[in-house]
Amino acid sequence: MSCTITYIVSIIQVQNLTKKFGDLTAVNNISFEVRQGEIFGMLGPNGAGKTTTLEIIEGIQEPTSGKTSVLGLNSQEQLNEVKEHIGVQLQASAYFDNLTLTEILDLFGSFYKKRTEPAKLLESVGLTEKKNALVKNLSGGQKQRFSISASLVNDPGIVFLDEPTTGLDPQARRHLWEYIRQISQQGKTIVLTTHYMEEAQRLCDRVAIIDVGKIVALDTPAKLISNLKSSYRINLKLLERVHADKFKQVQGVIEAREPAETEEPQIQLHVNKATETLPSLLSLIEREKIKLEDIEMQPANLEDVFLALTGKELRD
Amino acid sequence: MIKLFVAAIKMQFRDRLGLFWAFVFPAMFIIIFGLFNFDRPDTAHIAIVNLVQDNNPKEFVEGAKRFVESFKQVGYFKISEDYKTEAEAVQALKNDKIEFVLIIPNEFTPPSSANGNLPQIRLRVIDDEKNKITNSIVMAGLSNYVAEVNLRAANAPKLFSLNEEPLKSSEVKKISYMDFLLPGILGMALMTMSVIGLAADLSLYREQRILKRILATPLRPSLFIASLVFGYLVLIIVQVTILIALGHYLFGAQIYGNILNVYALALLGAILFLNVGFIVGSFSKNPSGASSLGNIVTMPMMFLSGTFFPATSLPPVVYSVVQFLPLSPLMKALREIALDSNATLLSVGPDLALIGVWILITFLIAARTFKFR
Numbered sequence: 111m112s113c114t115i116t117y118i119v120s121i122i123q124v125q126n127l128t129k130k131f132g133d134l135t136a137v138n139n140i141s142f143e144v145r146q147g148e149i150f151g152m153l154g155p156n157g158a159g160k161t162t163t164l165e166i167i168e169g170i171q172e173p174t175s176g177k178t179s180v181l182g183l184n185s186q187e188q189l190n191e192v193k194e195h196i197g198v199q200l201q202a203s204a205y206f207d208n209l210t211l212t213e214i215l216d217l218f219g220s221f222y223k224k225r226t227e228p229a230k231l232l233e234s235v236g237l238t239e240k241k242n243a244l245v246k247n248l249s250g251g252q253k254q255r256f257s258i259s260a261s262l263v264n265d266p267g268i269v270f271l272d273e274p275t276t277g278l279d280p281q282a283r284r285h286l287w288e289y290i291r292q293i294s295q296q297g298k299t300i301v302l303t304t305h306y307m308e309e310a311q312r313l314c315d316r317v318a319i320i321d322v323g324k325i326v327a328l329d330t331p332a333k334l335i336s337n338l339k340s341s342y343r344i345n346l347k348l349l350e351r352v353h354a355d356k357f358k359q360v361q362g363v364i365e366a367r368e369p370a371e372t373e374e375p376q377i378q379l380h381v382n383k384a385t386e387t388l389p390s391l392l393s394l395i396e397r398e399k400i401k402l403e404d405i406e407m408q409p410a411n412l413e414d415v416f417l418a419l420t421g422k423e424l425r426d
Numbered sequence: 427m428i429k430l431f432v433a434a435i436k437m438q439f440r441d442r443l444g445l446f447w448a449f450v451f452p453a454m455f456i457i458i459f460g461l462f463n464f465d466r467p468d469t470a471h472i473a474i475v476n477l478v479q480d481n482n483p484k485e486f487v488e489g490a491k492r493f494v495e496s497f498k499q500v501g502y503f504k505i506s507e508d509y510k511t512e513a514e515a516v517q518a519l520k521n522d523k524i525e526f527v528l529i530i531p532n533e534f535t536p537p538s539s540a541n542g543n544l545p546q547i548r549l550r551v552i553d554d555e556k557n558k559i560t561n562s563i564v565m566a567g568l569s570n571y572v573a574e575v576n577l578r579a580a581n582a583p584k585l586f587s588l589n590e591e592p593l594k595s596s597e598v599k600k601i602s603y604m605d606f607l608l609p610g611i612l613g614m615a616l617m618t619m620s621v622i623g624l625a626a627d628l629s630l631y632r633e634q635r636i637l638k639r640i641l642a643t644p645l646r647p648s649l650f651i652a653s654l655v656f657g658y659l660v661l662i663i664v665q666v667t668i669l670i671a672l673g674h675y676l677f678g679a680q681i682y683g684n685i686l687n688v689y690a691l692a693l694l695g696a697i698l699f700l701n702v703g704f705i706v707g708s709f710s711k712n713p714s715g716a717s718s719l720g721n722i723v724t725m726p727m728m729f730l731s732g733t734f735f736p737a738t739s740l741p742p743v744v745y746s747v748v749q750f751l752p753l754s755p756l757m758k759a760l761r762e763i764a765l766d767s768n769a770t771l772l773s774v775g776p777d778l779a780l781i782g783v784w785i786l787i788t789f790l791i792a793a794r795t796f797k798f799r
Contacts, residue, residue, distance in 0.1 A: 170641050170799075190644050198642035204634035208440035209433060220429040221645040 119146040121268060121299050122167060127176035129162050136162045138323035139176070144268075144301055149294050151314030152303040153412060155424060159323040160303035161201055164270055167301075168198050180268060194223055197261035201272040201303075205245050211256055212241045215263055222264035231259040235289055251282035255289060262293070269293060271302040275309060287313050307412040307424055319416055326419045334415045340364040340380035341410050344391070349401035351375040360394055362387035370423065380414065430649065434657035444623050448665050452615035453672055459607055459734070460677035470564045471504045472526040473515045478547075479532050486547065490530050493575065503564070516552060525560055527552040528568070601765055604679040609688070609760035610733040612669055616662050616692055617699045617727065617753055622720035624658060624703030626713040628796075633712050637798055647798040655700055662696045663689065683763040687771055691763060694781055695756040701788035702752070708795035727753040732761075752788070755780035 122144035129137040137159040144150045152160045165171040167178045169189045178185040180192045205214050215228035232238050235255040240248060248256060254274055261269055274290065275283040283306070290313060294300050304310055310317045311331045318328040327334055335341070346357075354377055357366040365380040381387040384407055395402055416424040438444065474497065478490040498505050506524065509515035515527040529550040551568065553561045631637045640650050666689060673679035681688060706723060710716035730744070731737055731753035737745055748754060759777035762769045771778065 168642055170638060193642065193644040196642075198639070200635050200639055200642065202635065203639050204636060205639070206433075206437055206636065208437045213433065213436070217429055217433045218643065220427070221643040223644075 120144070121146040121181060122301065123177075123179045124163070124167065125177045127163065127166060127178060128174045129159070129166060129171065130174045135323050137166070137173075140320075140323070140325050141176075142318055142325060142328055144299060145316075146299055147294075147297060148315040149290070149300045149302065149313055151310040151317040152301070152320055153305070153307065153310040153314075153317050153416070153424075154303075154320035155305055155422070158320045160320055161272055163320075164272055164301065164303060168196060168270055169193060170198075194264065195267055197264065197266035197269040197298075199257050199261040199269070199271045199274060201276070203257065205257075205260065207244065207246055210242045210244060211237060214245070215260060218260055219263040224264050226263055226265045228263075231262055232256075234262070234292070235259040249282075251278055251285060254278060254282075254286060258286075258289060258293070266298065268299045268301065271300060273303055273305070275304070275306065283309070305424065307416070311412045317412065319412070319419060321416075321420045321422070327415065331412060334412060335410050338380075338410050338414060338418055340382050340414070342381050342384045343408050343410055343414060344379040344381060344384065344387070345404075345406040345408075346377040346379070346402060347404035347406070348375040348377065349403050352377065352398075352400055356398065357391070357394070360387060361390045363391075380410070427649065430645075430653045431656050434653040435660055438657040438661045444619075444626075444661075447623060448615070448619045448661055449668055451618070452611050452665075452669055455611050455614075456604075456607070456669065456673050456677065460604055460673070470526055470560050471506070471524045472528055472564065473506050473509045473518060473524045474528045474530070475509055475512055475515050476507070476530045477512070477532040478530055482532070486534060490547070493530065496575070497571065503567070519552060519554060522554075525554060525557055526564055602678070602680075604673060604677045605682075605765060606736075606761070607734065608670065608673040608679040608681070609764040610757060611673070612666055612688070612692060613695060613731070613753060613757045613760050614728050614733040615665060615669060616696050617756075618720070618724050619662065619665065620658060620696050620699035621703045621706055621724050622717055624654070624700055625706035625710055625716035625720050627654065628704065628707030629710040629716040630713045632707075632799070641799060651798075655697075658700055659693060659696055662692055666692045681764050682767040683765070683769045687763045687769075688760065690771065691756065691760050691774075694778070694785075695753075695760075698752055698756070698781055698785045698788060701785060701792045704792035704796045705788065708792070708797065727751050730754075731757045733757070750780070752781075752784045755784075 120143040124143070125141050126139050127137055127141070128135065128139050140159075140163065152163065154160055162171060166173045167180060167185055169185045169192055172186065181195055183192050183195075185192050206217075209217065211232060212228045215231055219225035219228065229238070229241065232241050235258060237248075237252060237256055237259065240252065240256075245253060245256065258269075258271065258274060261271070271290070275286050278286065287309070290300060290302070302314070314331065316328065316330050317334065318325045319334070320326070329337070352375065354366045354368050357363055357377055357379055360366075360379075362381050362383055363379050364382060367378050369376055369378050379387070379391070388407075394400075413424050416422070474494055476490055476494055478487055480487055494507070497503075509518060509527075512527070512529055515524070515529070518524045519527050529552070531548065531550060533548075535546045535548060549568075549572065551565070553564070555561075628637075637647075637650075641647065670679075670681060670685070670688070674681075702723065703720075706720050707716060710719050730740070730748040731751050737748060737754060737757070740748065749758075755777035759774035759781070762774050762777075763771075
């Protein structure tokens with residue numbers, strides 16, 4: 111077993127950041143740090159303040175109060191210096207309709223002191239064949255890949271990806287994760303926002319869970335999950351509706367609830383040790399003659415973390 | 427930086443819809459108006475009804491026929507002999523198929539001393555009292571003609587003669603409607619393209635977050651704006667060239683003044699209307715909104731500032747106001763330079779001053795309203 115010593119270097123600092131739009135507080139006094147080389151995820155529902163936080167760090171928006179710095183440079187005061195060292199992919203941002211991919215990358219590269227060859231960038235996201243195509247002729251996944259390649263034109267040390275996989279089908283999403291991991295392997299720090307639990311869990315080294323402008327938790331996905339009181343979730347699909355309270359008496363059940371969004375009768379149980387709970391659960395079902403269609407058990411995930419911390423479900 | 431300006435030109439010339447508005451739309455006006463011929467003089471359409479019957483004395487029968495034949499030679503009138511009776515001809519007059527009926531009656535007054543002991547044919551003319559101008563022209567022509575025929579018939583000595591000495595047509599400037607129209611189309615075309623085109627681009631860039639994406643790079647926003655303006659100015663130079671060439675080679679339109687001054691005015695006008703484009707773009711959420719708002723702004727000017735007809739032919743009260751619209755001084759200066767070979771930028775100074783005032787006003791408004799994000 112090899113032993114590695116990791117120096118943890120903080121590359122982005124956010125201190126007491128607040129952003130108000132009139133009466134609405136989009137970002138409410140948040141502070142966090144991003145470490146060099148990590149994939150840092152900001153997970154939260156739409157409107158939680160993820161994009162606003164990101165855009166303040168990038169220098170596109172001004173904070174109402176608080177401070178952000180990148181590589182020790184203040185995002186507000188040393189804006190142009192910061193911009194030279196970061197790569198930005200905006201949420202749902204398009205590029206010029208009448209330029210080819212190569213021309214767009216060449217043009218954006220010309221805005222920076224340090225630049226990368228368009229051909230190399232396109233190769234890194236598997237778009238070499240499309241180098242003379244227009245953006246409008248790309249598929250959704252290709253567009254997102256191109257958008258990521260455009261954020262790398264200045265060979266930045268830090269890359270910001272705002273909802274990079276929103277709107278993609280699951281296959282295209284997983285495909286894109288591979289490209290993001292490859293960028294991370296080049297030693298770049300990546301900060302991304304997402305409202306997909308799975309994306310944060312599978313892709314990110316650390317995740318900040320954000321709700322209504324506040325960070326409610328920040329840690330590695332594994333730690334966030336292990337901090338939960340329950341480590342498993344049992345889904346019961348029923349043929350007729352049964353009140354969730356009935357299951358609370360079962361040994362080891364921490365929480366029993368009816369998920370809000372389903373039409374069919376369902377019960378969700380949060381348990382600590384499935385092996386202890388299952389026998390008593392099954393005997394309850396037999397005793398009460400509950401008509402069961404299906405039973406499903408899965409380890410707890412960030413979805414459950416979000417639910418436990420905010421009382422809300424992550425999905426829209 | 428050069429890459430940015432090259433890219434701006436590439437984008438300008440690859441935007442098909444933009445090119446349609448830049449070239450095809452104004453060209454359509456030139457072609458449509460060029461196909462109408464507004465310059466051909468109105469000829470009066472006259473029906474001659476010769477009722478003189480063959481059983482009359484020979485000199486009258488022959489005289490009447492000679493009168494008709496020689497009248498046809500006049501050329502200015504369009505003569506028809508299709509109507510055989512007075513009633514038919516009058517019916518045609520009532521139906522506005524002809525403007526004039528000239529009747530040679532089958533009767534003549536007996537010889538009298540007042541007429542040198544000769545009989546007299548009394549020609550009758552029927553016209554429509556509403557056509558006052560045509561009537562007076564035709565009557566003047568007719569009486570001259572009748573007098574001339576009379577004098578010849580009487581073998582009267584000629585004290586006076588007229589000798590027409592026409593100047594060669596190349597020496598005389600005949601300003602055609604096309605000459606007048608071309609500078610109007612130039613002004614209209616560069617206005618609509620600058621306002622609607624730029625506003626649509628800006629709102630699209632905002633809607634698609636391209637402006638925000640630019641903001642995330644170290645590029646100065648003002649440089650990006652400069653590249654956009656540059657792209658438009660290049661397009662406008664090409665537009666002016668193509669429209670002048672089209673008007674000239676297809677419809678013979680002439681630019682009499684210095685063509686470089688036309689370009690200078692076009693660029694000045696473009697700067698004014700690009701400012702307006704920034705303002706319209708500030709208030710438009712998307713390209714179709716920009717196009718609607720742009721049309722609301724440009725359409726009234728297109729008609730009131732004299733694209734197709736001189737603004738001075740508007741009612742004086744209206745003209746006293748519309749002469750200050752942004753397009754009006756540009757139209758006036760363009761036309762003066764285009765139609766008067768002696769006109770210089772100095773002689774259109776007051777117009778240039780008004781354009782300058784508008785550039786200043788629109789720039790200040792644009793700077794306040796346009797947000798780069």
